[in-house]
Amino acid sequence: MNVLRRALFAAGLLALSVPVxxxxxxxxxxxxxxxxxxxxxxxxxxxxxxxxxxxxxxxxxxxxxxxxxxxxxxxxxxxxxxxxxxxxxxxxxxxxxxxxxxxxxxxxxxxxxxxxxxxxxxxxxxxxxxxxxxxxxxxxxxxxQALPDVQTRKPAGFPGALFAHRAGAAKRPALILLGGSEGGSAINRDAPFWASQGYAVLALPYYSPRSWSPSGMQPPELPELPANFVDIPIERLEQARAWLAEQPEVDATRIGVQGTSKGAEFALIAGTRLPWIKGIAAIVPSDVVWEGWGEGVEPGKRSSFAWQGQALDFVPYKDFQQEFAGAALGEPIVIRRPLDKGRAAATPAQIEKARIPVERIAAPVFLLGGDDDQVWDSGRMAQALADRRAQVPGLKTMLLRHAEAGHFLGGTGTGPTTHYNDGLMKNGGTPAANARAQAEGHAALKAFWAATLN
Known part of the structure; x- marks a missing residue:
């Protein structure tokens, strides 16, 4: 028995000596x-x-x-x-x-x-x-989405806008964020992230349409803003600049503008007219001004944007309403189709008048587009913008063009991308390509702003 006990004791010591x-x-x-x-x-x-x-x-x-x-x-x-x-x-x-x-x-x-x-x-x-x-x-x-020391407040005079910055007395460069055709205050969610990167950030809504829900059409989130995407005033950014200049956290000599989709169109147009803009980031951009739209707006007659009360020349859509009519039958909505058809039907003179003259923008420009974008052809249009700027010596342009990516490229690559084309509205791109474009674009965008504003 003593022998057995000693054997068991030795086995226990051996077990204790082996890492678990x-x-x-x-x-x-x-x-x-x-x-x-x-x-x-x-x-x-x-x-x-x-x-x-x-x-x-x-x-x-x-x-x-x-x-x-x-x-x-x-x-x-x-x-x-x-x-x-x-x-x-x-x-x-x-x-x-x-x-x-x-x-x-x-x-x-x-x-x-x-x-x-x-x-x-x-x-x-x-x-x-x-x-x-x-x-x-x-x-x-x-x-x-934000570091603990990021502070936010609602700026007076800008319906739905959000101002975000990190605590501290030092003045810092500012970013103005412009969202796309979703409208409302959706762009606000990006402000705390960019504030975490060291910028003072003004997320600026400029359009707020009625929205659809299963219970019917809902009133605009921000009724003070235009409900139709028609003649949006570019000079709204002048008001934003004046407000930022009054904020103790802001160095108003260093202001960049970042826009996504229609917001990218807005930002690029602004860059051709507002020389105080020190950098522009255009995510899934357009190289032309497009037709405006909205409830009661006659097709082919109105522009998306205006400057000092004067509507800008635009490229019209073709069969825009027909594209949405198919949704009642369960057919997918591909907004790119009426845009491509409208551009193909437009005369060279129409397109040239509507072209955004980005060669006039002295500030650096960042461009991110996808060739499989089913909202509009952002890959080709981003390339056209970069090519135009390349004709002018000394202009700084960063272009990222992804062959298999779609329209939703404004993320960080850390969220699900598998559902972008699940509904009737098709946005394009494969899940892997969209995630890769987001991650690469996000890293490049951070480097762009650091080099441009800091």
Whole structure:
């Protein structure tokens, strides 16, 4: 019996001397992580060659309003050290995404059935399972759109606008943000992020249409603003500049303008007329002024923009209303079609009069477009803008053109891109290409503003 006891005791000592390995999911040490900043995601303490499945889940507010659960998964094989680094290692075939991409599980998430009643946003939950489905580890990655010291306030005289900046007395360069045809205050969500980068930011709504809901048409969010996209005054930016110059946080000698979609059209037009703008970022831009639209507006008669009360020349659409009429029959809406047809039908003289003369913009210009954009041909139009500026020596232009990307390129590459074409409205691009264009464009845009305004 004593021999048996000694043997058991020795075995216990041996067990204590062998390290006990627990599988781990390693993410960023310091959280929350500012959206768009570098991510870390790795698996550790696996058996060499072990096959595991990593699942990710988060809640997201969709374009139509409801909050839905999104999920993704990928299988990996551990290396000789029992590790998987998602930055450098591609998943095995059959998962939600392919190719080495640390953001792959984030953008490849797919929408699940059922609305989430009590959502928690900006939190990604990871679960690790072995080949038999046994849970091995779990972890969480929390993202944020703003650093804790970002302060916001509503500026007087600008309906729905948001001003954001970091606390502190030092004056800093400013950015004016212009949204697209969605209108309302949607552009406000981007202001805290850019304030976190060190800018004083004015998110400036300029148009607020009525919106559709299952219960019928809803009144405009901001009734003080135009409800039709017609003759939007470019000189509204002069008012914004004057207000920024009065703010103690702002260095009004360094103001940039960043616009997306119709906001990019707005920003580029402004750059040809307002020499105080020190830089322009045009995300999915147009190289011409387009026709305006709205309730009761006769097709082909009105411009989107005006300068000092004078409507600008424009390229008209063709069959715009017919494109939307098909939605009643469940046919997809591709807004690019009436724009392409309108441009093809326009005379060279019409197009030249409507062209935005970006060669007159002395400030640096950033351009980001996608060739598969189904709202308008932003890839080709961004190229045309860059080519025109290249004819003038000394002009600084940064162009990013993505062959397989669509219209939604204003993100950071950390949100789901799989649902951009799920509804009747088609925006274009593959999920992988859209996510890659977002991530690359976001990094380049940060560098552009740092070099241009700082």
């Amino acid at each position: 390995c627990a599988q781990r999911i390693d993410t960023n040490t310091h959280q929350p992580v500012l959206a768009g900043e570098p991510l870390q995601l790795a698996l550790a303490d696996l058996q060499p060659g072990q096959t595991v499945t990593l699942r990710a889940e988060r809640t997201v507010r969709t374009f139509s309003g409801p909050v839905r659960r999104f999920m993704s998964e990928a299988r990996f094989q551990a290396d000789a050290q029992g590790r998987v680094d998602l930055t450098a290692q591609a998943p095995l075939p059959g998962g939600s995404y392919a190719g080495a991409d640390v953001r792959g599980l984030l953008w490849s998430m797919r929408m699940q059935d059922g609305e989430v009643k009590e959502p928690v946003f900006n939190r990604i939950q990871f679960q690790l399972h072995d080949a038999e489905g046994k849970p091995l580890a779990q972890a969480e990655l929390r993202l944020t």
